Amino acid sequence: MRDDGLERAIGAAGGIAQLARKIGISQPSISNWTRVPAQRVIAVETATGVPRNDLRPDLYEQATPAELVDPVDAARAQEYALLATLLSAPPSKRLLDRLAALAGDATPLGRAHAALADAAASAVAAQVERQYFDLFVGLGRGELLPYASYYLTGFLNERPLSRLRADLTRLGIERIANNSEPEDHAAILCETMSGLADGSFNASPEAQHAFFEKHVSPWMGRLFADMESAGNVHFYRAVGAVGRTFIEIETEAFTFAN
Structure with a gap:
């Protein structure tokens, strides 16, 4: 039986089918959910x-009130959430319109x-969807494999994934039932870092630093750099530039804090 939050999202x-398409996963996966993972x-x-x-009120009702979150951490959380969204599925026309309004600075x-x-x-939404398919899905496999195990070992489902699963369990984040997507996908890691940054997950600054150093820093900058140099994916080259620059800033900030 689905909970109220999932029913609202489906509606x-x-x-x-529409929800599955919007977030880039299969319809049977959502059919097997009882709540949003x-x-x-x-x-x-x-x-x-x-x-x-x-x-998910069990995860977010007790989150740190927005007014108590440091503005820098709130901005970090938003950046990670943006990257998680863009890596998990191709953007809708609505999201592209919102991205077009982003303000830059020097x-x-x-x-x-x-x-x-x-x-x-x-961008045209249908063309960006094709770019996403070519880059991350492909016929057999995409141009890039956005998984920690692949970038760190050259193979999927290796020890970096098992170590990540142990750390996610300690954070109280469960695996999605009936879903084959490994947890070391870059989108899931960015989403986790977003929750750590804004206090949604109960973890100390030291634990957040350790998670970044162990599961994000060793490889994700390379993924974003590879996106920047990929061919025929103009929109995702721009996403790669944002991701690479942000990971560089995070790495420097954590080093300074340490």
Whole structure:
């Protein structure tokens, strides 16, 4: 039996098939859900407009109130959430319109945001969907495999994934039932970092730093750099520039804090 949050999301999307398409997973996967899995909350919130605390009140009702979150951490959480959304599924026309309104500034990340806004403004949703397919899915496999195990070992489902699963369990984040997507996908890791940054997950700053150093820093910058140099994917080259620049900033900030 589905809980109220999942029912609201399905209704807002226009049905199970539409929700599956919006967040880039198979319809049978959603049919087997009884509630929105923790790893998919931000993607479902973005796709449907149903707030995360309604989708999973057990995870988000007790989250740190927004007014108590450091503004820098709140901005970090938003950046990670944006990357998680763009890596998990191709953006809708509505999201492209929102991205086109991003404001830039003279900082490296501000310039990357401005370039992403320009790419979104000239993008056609159907073409971006094709870019996503070619880059991450493909016929057999995409141009890039956005998984920690692959980048760190050259193979999928290796020890980096098992270590990640142990750490996610300690954070209280469960695996999605009947879903074959490994948890070391870049979108899931960005979503986890977003929850750590804004206090949604109960973890100390030291635990957040350790998670970043262990599961994000060793490889994700390379993934984004590879996206920047990929061919025929203009929109995702701009996403790669944002991601690479942000991971560089995060790495420097954690080093300074340490």
